Amino acid sequence: MPQAIHTEQLSKRFGRIIALDRMNLDVPEGALYALVGQNGAGKTTTIKVLMNLIRVTWGSATVLGIDSRDIRGKSYTQIGYVSENQEMPEWMKVGALLNYLREFYPTWDRALEQSLIKQFELPLDRRIKSLSRGMKMKLALASALAFHPRLIVLDEPFGGLDPLVRDQLIEGLLERASESTIFISSHDLAEIESFASHVGYLESGKLLFSEEMASLSTRFREVEITRDSDSVLPSALPAGWLQTKSAGAVVRFVDSSFDEQRTSADIARLFGPVKDAQFRPLTLRAIFLAMARKSEEA
Amino acid sequence: MIPFHVDFAPGSPLYEQVVYVATKAIVSGQLRPGDNFPSIRVLSRELKINPNTAHKVVTCLVDAGLLEIRQGSAPVVANRPAPTKAEKANLLQNEFEQLVVEAKRLRIELDDVQDAIARHWTRLTSKREVKSDSSKGGR
Amino acid sequence: MDQILHILKKDVRRHWPEILISLALLALYTHRELQPWRNAFEVEAISRSPLFYILSERYFAPALIIFWIFLVIRVVQGESLVGDRQWWTTKPYIWWQLLLAKLLFIFVFVCVPLFLVQLFLLHHFQYPILSNVPALAMMQFSLFTLLVVFVVLLASLTKNLGQLLLVVGVIVLIVGVTVWINRHNTTSAMEDTPPYIGYFLQVFGWGSVAVVSAWQFARRRRWLSIDRLAQADAVSYAWQSYGEPGFPNPELNPISDYSIWFQPVSLTSTAKADSSKVRQVRLCPGTELTVSRPVLTRQLRIQFDLPNTRLEDLAEPPLHFTFR
Numbered sequence: 001m002p003q004a005i006h007t008e009q010l011s012k013r014f015g016r017i018i019a020l021d022r023m024n025l026d027v028p029e030g031a032l033y034a035l036v037g038q039n040g041a042g043k044t045t046t047i048k049v050l051m052n053l054i055r056v057t058w059g060s061a062t063v064l065g066i067d068s069r070d071i072r073g074k075s076y077t078q079i080g081y082v083s084e085n086q087e088m089p090e091w092m093k094v095g096a097l098l099n100y101l102r103e104f105y106p107t108w109d110r111a112l113e114q115s116l117i118k119q120f121e122l123p124l125d126r127r128i129k130s131l132s133r134g135m136k137m138k139l140a141l142a143s144a145l146a147f148h149p150r151l152i153v154l155d156e157p158f159g160g161l162d163p164l165v166r167d168q169l170i171e172g173l174l175e176r177a178s179e180s181t182i183f184i185s186s187h188d189l190a191e192i193e194s195f196a197s198h199v200g201y202l203e204s205g206k207l208l209f210s211e212e213m214a215s216l217s218t219r220f221r222e223v224e225i226t227r228d229s230d231s232v233l234p235s236a237l238p239a240g241w242l243q244t245k246s247a248g249a250v251v252r253f254v255d256s257s258f259d260e261q262r263t264s265a266d267i268a269r270l271f272g273p274v275k276d277a278q279f280r281p282l283t284l285r286a287i288f289l290a291m292a293r294k295s296e297e298a
Numbered sequence: 299m300i301p302f303h304v305d306f307a308p309g310s311p312l313y314e315q316v317v318y319v320a321t322k323a324i325v326s327g328q329l330r331p332g333d334n335f336p337s338i339r340v341l342s343r344e345l346k347i348n349p350n351t352a353h354k355v356v357t358c359l360v361d362a363g364l365l366e367i368r369q370g371s372a373p374v375v376a377n378r379p380a381p382t383k384a385e386k387a388n389l390l391q392n393e394f395e396q397l398v399v400e401a402k403r404l405r406i407e408l409d410d411v412q413d414a415i416a417r418h419w420t421r422l423t424s425k426r427e428v429k430s431d432s433s434k435g436g437r
Numbered sequence: 438m439d440q441i442l443h444i445l446k447k448d449v450r451r452h453w454p455e456i457l458i459s460l461a462l463l464a465l466y467t468h469r470e471l472q473p474w475r476n477a478f479e480v481e482a483i484s485r486s487p488l489f490y491i492l493s494e495r496y497f498a499p500a501l502i503i504f505w506i507f508l509v510i511r512v513v514q515g516e517s518l519v520g521d522r523q524w525w526t527t528k529p530y531i532w533w534q535l536l537l538a539k540l541l542f543i544f545v546f547v548c549v550p551l552f553l554v555q556l557f558l559l560h561h562f563q564y565p566i567l568s569n570v571p572a573l574a575m576m577q578f579s580l581f582t583l584l585v586v587f588v589v590l591l592a593s594l595t596k597n598l599g600q601l602l603l604v605v606g607v608i609v610l611i612v613g614v615t616v617w618i619n620r621h622n623t624t625s626a627m628e629d630t631p632p633y634i635g636y637f638l639q640v641f642g643w644g645s646v647a648v649v650s651a652w653q654f655a656r657r658r659r660w661l662s663i664d665r666l667a668q669a670d671a672v673s674y675a676w677q678s679y680g681e682p683g684f685p686n687p688e689l690n691p692i693s694d695y696s697i698w699f700q701p702v703s704l705t706s707t708a709k710a711d712s713s714k715v716r717q718v719r720l721c722p723g724t725e726l727t728v729s730r731p732v733l734t735r736q737l738r739i740q741f742d743l744p745n746t747r748l749e750d751l752a753e754p755p756l757h758f759t760f761r
Binding site: 222 | 299300301302303326327328329330333334336
């Protein structure tokens with residue numbers, strides 16, 4: 001299956017700072033890929049490089065089959081880009097912007113435009129300068145969806161938006177999900193979790209994992225063990241165990257490569273027979289926190 | 299770290315949910331008498347709840363005789379007689395009620411419910427080989 | 438092709454106040470040119486014209502030019518070419534169509550009105566139009582290349598008006614400092630027609646400005662563009678100063694000898710034109726026709742008088758736009 005986005009050893013340097021470190025990213029067509037990571041991990045840089053707003057230092061990136069360095073002009077007729085980092089023409093009115101952009105896209109769908117205007121309640125006669133942040137994002141999304149793009153790229157679209165606006169954005173996005181590939185970077189893990197098909201975790205420019213949501217939820221578990229006694233934790237713990245802590249007889253950790261048999265065997269080996277062992281699935285937010293805290297300790 | 303796990307759900311007061319989980323932990327033996335119980339500050343920080351709520355939790359548990367406050371230090375799990383079968387069964391009130399409600403909604407008979415419970419019981423008992431036997435029969 | 442007109446329409450809708458102001462200024466300039474002035478009559482004129490005309494007498498042409506520069510900057514920076522936050526960079530703009538749209542805007546609202554005004558003035562003062570059109574066209578060309586292209590370059594390399602003013606300020610500062618350093622140089626002022634090679638280098642120098650602007654539109658690589666520009670002009674400098682006959686001349690200061698000078702373009706007219714006169718002279722239909730030079734935009738002379746420009750002369754800026 002062709003990849004909507006494919007990068008090979010993609011790296012970006014700003015002076016001495018390495019913002020992207022040999023990233024190998026693969027986003028299949030039709031996926032809804034969520035790129036998560038702490039502030040400063042390189043999510044925005046990744047997107048800007050993919051959109052050819054920043055130059056690649058070395059490595060390569062291919063977007064919809066085009067080398068990212070060749071993306072300009074006409075390539076954008078297939079890509080919708082929404083970013084909290086992008087300015088809008090403040091002096092234009094909402095309706096004027098949509099009218100203006102329409103001419104640039106051969107695949108612009110007027111009927112879709114009208115339905116998006118209604119769905120997002122866009123005030124056609126107001127100047128963009130006077131719009132609230134949520135309204136601007138809705139307008140940006142509408143203008144990025146109306147031409148049936150093959151790829152939709154969103155950079156932190158939910159930042160600072162109230163729940164209703166978020167809901168409207170997500171609804172608008174999901175309605176187009178079947179015909180486009182969606183690449184979204186966000187901190188809103190609770191929202192993303194419900195609709196992302198793939199997740200990638202970026203830390204200091206490195207892509208620590210990139211996989212389907214299903215496999216991610218399968219391999220992460222919070223394990224809580226009640227031992228017979230409260231002895232000190234063994235020093236040599238398996239590498240996949242994160243945030244291992246104990247209080248009294250209770251030991252808790254996050255297993256990042258959970259397998260019922262193997263984990264149980266590890267527990268038996270390290271702690272002997274235990275009074276109780278509970279395995280709980282983790283939300284994306286909890287997974288994120290476990291990964292982030294691990295890096296903090298490192 | 300807090301030696302028990304709380305999944306907050308909407309519908310009932312936060313402190314009640316914490317008390318419930320803590321009670322279960324103590325009664326089940328996860329927390330033994332003499333074990334340190336998290337202080338109010340730790341509870342508040344780890345569970346991301348208001349310190350007042352945490353205070354209510356500790357007060358509740360002390361009133362129920364499950365915790366003891368030592369002078370100037372964190373609360374401690376109280377020494378108490380082993381919980382009776384009735385006490386333990388009481389803890390699962392919510393779960394039992396929920397089961398019955400769901401079963402009635404699906405018009406499952408009591409016998410079928412009991413059969414299903416028995417089946418699950420056997421299946422899970424044989425799986426848990428890592429556990430020692432000391433959990434049976436209380437302490 | 439279709440983007441050009443579309444972008445143009447958008448720019449017209451956005452900048453219509455500036456367009457109107459520039460046309461109004463041009464109209465006022467025309468109106469002033471139509472007035473019969475004389476030094477003697479000026480006193481009379483002062484007494485009955487509005488204050489505005491007195492104030493504007495000296496500053497009108499510069500004001501008009503400055504406003505045109507401002508208009509060009511505003512239009513080019515409407516789609517700012519610097520940075521990665523612009524709203525238009527992820528839209529399907531085709532770079533050369535954007536560039537042409539901006540140039541078309543400038544052509545339609547700066548060059549064409551001026552041309553029409555000039556034709557009108559020519560006609561009004563009974564100059565033959567057809568024979569003067571080539572000269573006028575030449576003047577338009579020089580206006581475009583010397584003024585507009587340079588402004589477009591600056592506008593395309595800077596993010597907004599503030600940054601541009603800063604850059605201009607720095608350039609003025611450098612020029613001023615250079616002049617100040619050269620106070621005591623006694624190299625000859627190059628008032629005469631420069632040698633052939635001078636023309637070539639000027640074309641090369643200004644050509645590099647045009648090419649770099651286009652490059653900036655195509656690639657939006659600001660620092661690379663500036664780098665290329667600096668290289669091109671450094672080569673131009675070096676060649677000029679060392680290519681002159683008489684090298685090596687210890688007195689030859691590369692900076693001080695650099696001057697850009699365009700041939701005055703004279704119009705054919707029935708009046709006896711005195712070609713050595715370069716001072717501003719007003720037209721008064723009637724008695725003074727034969728001795729004075731017609732007050733028409735006929736001659737463009739831009740002169741960077743770096744050598745022999747004394748500190749006192751800095752009261753007038755070293756750049757003389759004698760645009761009449």
